[in-house]
Amino acid sequence: MDIMKKTASRASAPHMPPLLAQSAFELFADNGFANVNLDQVAGRAGVTKGSLYWHFKNKKELILAACQHYYRQWHTDVQAVTAPPTDPPERLRRTITFSVDSCIIDQRNRLFTTGIFMLMQEDGDVRASWTRFYGSVREFYVGLVTAAQSAEAVSHRDARRDVDLMLEAMEGLKLRAGFEPHIAKPSERQAIVEGLLGIFQLGTSGRGDSPRRPRTVRGTVPAGKQR
Amino acid sequence: MDIMKKTASRASAPHMPPLLAQSAFELFADNGFANVNLDQVAGRAGVTKGSLYWHFKNKKELILAACQHYYRQWHTDVQAVTAPPTDPPERLRRTITFSVDSCIIDQRNRLFTTGIFMLMQEDGDVRASWTRFYGSVREFYVGLVTAAQSAEAVSHRDARRDVDLMLEAMEGLKLRAGFEPHIAKPSERQAIVEGLLGIFQLGTSGRGDSPRRPRTVRGTVPAGKQR
DNA sequence: TTACGGCCATACTGTACCGTATAGTATGGC
DNA sequence: GCCATACTATACGGTACAGTATGGCCGTAA
Structure with a gap:
């Protein structure tokens, strides 16, 4: 044979x-x-x-x-996205855009992480592994956010809490993309990115193109409230 | 025998x-x-x-x-929570509090829905079933939110988008509770509820007890910006 | 050349479990 | 008193798959 x-x-x-x-x-x-x-x-x-x-x-x-393998891939991908030298708010925006696209478009990403969450429930090693990864992701984002916020001279908010809320929303987004595929439309994705950025109450930042929804009005927050 | x-x-x-x-x-x-x-x-x-x-x-x-069975249970539970006659903002708060507690504390809820998300990936009937349920939940929340917002005479935001963001965060919360159990502490849960309520940019609302974090400063939003 | 250890293929065992075949039992109509 | 229908119990076929037993190939070193 x-x-x-x-x-x-x-x-x-x-x-x-x-x-x-x-x-x-x-x-x-x-x-x-x-x-x-x-x-x-x-x-x-x-x-x-x-x-x-x-x-x-x-x-x-x-x-x-x-x-x-998945964790390593994520880190190198994000590294590639944030590598080009830009200002902190723009780096934050790019990272979030990349993550949102991964969550919504990359079906492999979706299915794999969903599976991990399932295994986590019944295996401590998988859980520990994911916990470490999540911690590193969170720290990465906290760094980005604090950099972006200090660039705007408003750091009165708890970055870690905001990052947690955003990451939760991203995970939920991943799940939702599984049964509401219409959110893969570019305009929807854009709106979602704006929504997530809104959590950090940063100005519309970066490029000159007008933001898609009036939500980012938030940027103007009463000053003099820093802790 | x-x-x-x-x-x-x-x-x-x-x-x-x-x-x-x-x-x-x-x-x-x-x-x-x-x-x-x-x-x-x-x-x-x-x-x-x-x-x-x-x-x-x-x-x-x-x-x-x-x-x-799960869907029915959810609806009756929520019905029970929102039944007592209170003002709309308070009803919204109570519903979110109930949902957050379900996501974080009720392990059955967590494991079951995670399993559904897994099955959804490979079975259209399960997906359709969940999609219907999610739609009903969303409409329910949209009703609550618009009622709460009109009560405060600020309805300039897209309630449906906000609800989607909040529901995504809740699903993510469910997952995160699986590997970061410390968020089950009452103080943490309270903070999370505040964070989710913050999405709707409502005032601190309801009871007189002071909010736990300065985040809800958001409530005071520059007026005259309604679309 | 031989011996040995790292790496791999083949064949096999054991088990878990879905789905089915079939025998048995309660209940109500005629 | 007979039978049909609705429901339940038991046993088993078939299959999928994790894990193992065993032997072969090949490079390297004595």
Whole structure:
């Protein structure tokens, strides 16, 4: 039969474990954790289950590795978005825009994180893993927000609380995008970004194009109230 | 052997289907959809799988019935909260407080809805079912909010958008409560309610007790800006 | 050349569980 | 007294899949 199929590409593989983790992530994100078996994961990586079990103790460890893959990806993506040198408010806007697009458009992102939330309920390790990630995301956003706010000389609000509220809304958005696909329209996405930015009560900021809704009137807040 | 075990309580049962649906909801909410088999559901209702399959075509129909049970429960609970005659802003506050408590404290609520979001990704019927429910919840809140806003004579904002943002934040809250349990503290819950109410830019409203954070300064919004 | 250890494939075991087949029981109509 | 209908119990087929047992290949070092 089909012997010697691909003995060539042996040993040159980029160190199986990360490749398996990536394959696992892609399959999990496309089909959900419960609907993927280890034969498929191994197959996608070009090996079989025997070798998968050489690198990972069990399915749970593979899942955790897939999570790490996802976390790393997120950080590098956001790094790329915030890299270009701009002023802090614009960086905040870009990051939020990127995140909103990820939540709404990137179905893999949606399905994968939903699955994690499900697993979290019944596995402490997954929960701990996600908790660390969420913490890093929050700190990242807090940094962005405080920078943006101090740039406007209004830092009277609790940035951490605001960031939490925004992140909650983003997670909810992810879920809602699953059953109300019409929010994927560009105009809707734009409005949603404005809504989230509104949480921080920053001025309309950045570009000159007029904001889409009158909501951002908030920017003008009575001064002299800093704590 | 054990004959005549419980012939007494036969036939007096409250018409199996709803009882099975409730049993299914409880088990699903406690253990997740994937970790419950039909023997357990039937057992909890005092029957066996054979009779379960008499009433329901398959597991999916049972799940949909459990969803209906959940929806009904939510509506009656909220009805109970908003029933006592108070002014609209206070009714809004009470409803949000109730919802936040449900999201954070009621673990069954959390696990069940998370499971639904997972199933939604792969089943159109579940998705349609949830979409209907979400629509009814949104309309309910829009009614509350417009009533509350017109009571304060400021209706310049898009209530539907605000409600969507708030509901998204609530769903996110539900998820976050799963891995950051410290937000179950009463003071935190109170702050979260204030944050959500802040979305609607209403005054601090209702009772005389001072709000917990300076955030609600928002209430004083420059007048004369209605569209 | 041999020996060995890292890596992988194949074949298999064990288990969980959905769905079904079928036998049995209560109840009401005729 | 007979039968139909509604409902319940038990047992099992089929399947999907996690995890294991075992042996082969290949590079490296003695």
